[in-house]
Amino acid sequence: MSDLLTPLFISTFIATCIAGVMPLLLASVGETIGEQAGILNLGIEGMMLAGAYVGYAVTIASGSLWLGMLGGAAGGMAMSLIMLVLNTWLGLNQIVLGIAITIAGQGITSVLYQENYANGQVSITPDSWMIPGLSRIPAIGGSIFSQSGIFWLCIVLAIVVASFLARTNWGLSIRAAGQKPSSLDAAGGSVMNTRSQAVLLGGFFSGIGGAYLSLLVVGAFTPFMTQGLGYIAIVVTMLSRGRVWIVAIISVLYGFTQALGAAMQLAGVSIPPQLISMLPYLVIMAVLLIFARSVYVSPVLGAPYTRGAR
């Protein structure tokens, strides 16, 4: 047990927590924007995989993690175009479309991986921004204050979204589109445009969530690598009631329990393998049970908007 209380192990534990938190946080932020606008995006898993693959491919081609993240964002947004056109514009069923996007994302990225990288996988080592002074603090310096610059940018993006959703007219329009779109329409706003922005931003954040996973967490792309993370993001979003800070707390809880599973094993606690993977989900379910009455679902979530329809 004492060899788990070293600065190196604690630092690694925190780093593995962060690795579990960030992809979920980013995907959940994207889903939050969508759900606030009335879009239930079940295709988030497929969008994350598209972002993970495109991010990886762009990084290999360009040698730049930053360009890779941009590529990941583009990959996620490209998949979100399906939702944009078929649901927001044409009013087709969001649930069916979401499932189709997930299946398509899994299939496309798997096929492309087999074609391009199956026999020549390249491993990516993330960059590290050593923040002067802070990066030398034992345990947290080597984990929190030695992260990639992309980590800090993603944190800033999440804070910006939280502020914009809560404090700007744009955020008000997003929420109006998800709670009473006819009121937004009557006030001169465009439900179509607002929801379109929400869908694209959802794709953007899902894409960079996936790219974060492939580039900064694993350092490689593997088929189906999201392992259901997109579905967890949907649950996190519903629990958060549109508040990004709650999304952040639940994501941290998820990342912590994921890292805890490995640490407990190394501490000598005999845990059945079946329980290890269940641990984060059990925590999420416990939160769901505790806060079940607080779960808020938009009254028009999943319903396409038609002007004048009753």
Added chain:
Amino acid sequence: MNSTTLKRAALAAGAFALVASLAACSGRGSDTPSATSTTPATTDSTAALPFTRIAIVTPATEADHGWNQVGLKDAGEAAGALGLTLDSYPNVGYDDPQTNIEQAAKKSGVGFVIAHASGFGDAAAKAEAATGVPVLVTDYPSKQVPGKVGVITFSAEQVGYLAGVAAAEATTSKKLGIAISADDVNWYAMAGGFDEGAKSIDPSIGIDVAYISQTGYDDAAGGKKIVQQLIAKGDDVVFGMGDGATEGYISAINDADSAGGSVKYIADIGDVTDLVKNPSELLTSALWNFTPTYEQAIKDIAAGTFAQKPYNLDLANGGMLLQDTPQLTSAIKADIKTASDGIVAGTIKVDQAQTKDQLDAILKK
């Protein structure tokens, strides 16, 4: 019909076509897997065989650097050696293996199907009953039906023992790590053998074991997290077992090496040389070799003696072996040879763990 409706209909049709084509790309669990055939130069040995083709069905592709990679490669080698054509059906998933195996068996000229997954056992037996084409499954001797369903079993603990010997010789921290991707009988056997092999060299060596999850075979992110923590605890040789999770294991090793560490990795089943950034990171791999067994099974079908008993992969028949690398010094190789000879001769008995409880009992010895 007004123009707006027409535009919407056209857009919907186009979008539907797009989604349908994207979904059609889905590469896993397809009901109609795409087969690739490998036709070797004809040899005299085909004359004695009552068929000209064999097939292999695998749940994933060769990109896993492990189970699927080796199965596909070895089936190709066995077919080539016997002058047969191999039909490969990789990446069929677990959704409907019976249909995939039946389709493989029904192709004209196919006289033998390898159902290369422990989860294919029941499906393969049903496919054999439906088509009459002998099948070969893995892991569970209870599935054996003489003349119809053959079973491959594994003495994985033997090669695990040799890997443990190599690790014990290579470690400087006297701490070894085992990363296990899933609840898998062969992973338990290899891990138990690894523990016994390492402690045969130095009983004071500490061994840590970390699992990803019950079915984390392809969970690269989970694999990286557990190996990072093993390394942080001081383990300087890590034995990783896992199919696609191997990507994550090796990524953690690569990162540690890039940060100035000196951690060695031992792979399992397949060759991972192309994944490591620095070749010195790879100590060895506990290789599995199916080729002789596949060849024997095919010859047994021709002789009418197929599946009279399980086909076992072990050190004695070359089904299990350690990969030779520059990191295996002559001293390490000498110890490996001594251990290997002892296992084959029966003077060294290696326990075979088949459950986590049995593995825990071995680790506590």
